[in-house]
Amino acid sequence: FERTFIAIKPDGVNRGLVGEIICRFERKGFKLVGIKILHPTKAQAEEHYADLSTKPFFAGLCNYFSSGAVVAMVWEGKGVVKTGRTLIGATNPAESTPGTIRGDLCIEVGRNIIHGSDSTDSAKAEITLWFKDSEVAEYQGNQTWVYEK
Ligand code: GTP
Numbered sequence: 001f002e003r004t005f006i007a008i009k010p011d012g013v014n015r016g017l018v019g020e021i022i023c024r025f026e027r028k029g030f031k032l033v034g035i036k037i038l039h040p041t042k043a044q045a046e047e048h049y050a051d052l053s054t055k056p057f058f059a060g061l062c063n064y065f066s067s068g069a070v071v072a073m074v075w076e077g078k079g080v081v082k083t084g085r086t087l088i089g090a091t092n093p094a095e096s097t098p099g100t101i102r103g104d105l106c107i108e109v110g111r112n113i114i115h116g117s118d119s120t121d122s123a124k125a126e127i128t129l130w131f132k133d134s135e136v137a138e139y140q141g142n143q144t145w146v147y148e149k
């Protein structure tokens with residue numbers, strides 16, 4: 001199955017939303033195959049968000065992402081990149097639908113608590129950036145009860 005990179009940003013960690021966010025992916029049926037907590041350096045934040053380097057908010061974004069501990073995760077499942085983004089909700093929480101993570105749990109675009117890869121290609125690149133192969137676990141999980149076959 002497909003994998004995606006999900007990160008709970010420093011505001012999400014410091015607000016105590018780690019369990020809530022993991023719960024939403026877990027109960028959907030996705031499988032957690034990698035997880036760690038780390039305090040990103042500014043350079044790591046800049047590399048992670050390199051595609052946004054020309055944006056006016058880039059410096060603020062990198063300061064925000066490197067301002068505290070982040071919970072970095074790899075989630076696996078059918079369509080997890082796209083469906084993960086649906087669970088997360090729109091970039092600007094003012095426009096995120098209630099019921100989504102951002103729609104329920106945050107207010108400002110610059111403090112939107114969670115990151116999710118936006119394509120299978122960026123998921124691959126981000127997983128490689130944040131995780132060694134040995135930090136991603138293969139295990140059975142409950143997939144026979146989640147999928148038709
Ligand atoms: P990520 O999952 O974090 O990558 O968000 P996204 O894919 O929904 O949006 P995008 O990649 O375009 O932007 C990355 C992050 O930059 C967003 O999650 C916001 O935290 C921040 N950001 C995006 N647009 C703005 C903006 O207009 N103003 C500010 N202050 N921050 C922004």
Ligand code: MG
Nearest residue numbers: 115116117118
């Ligand atoms: Mg993005």
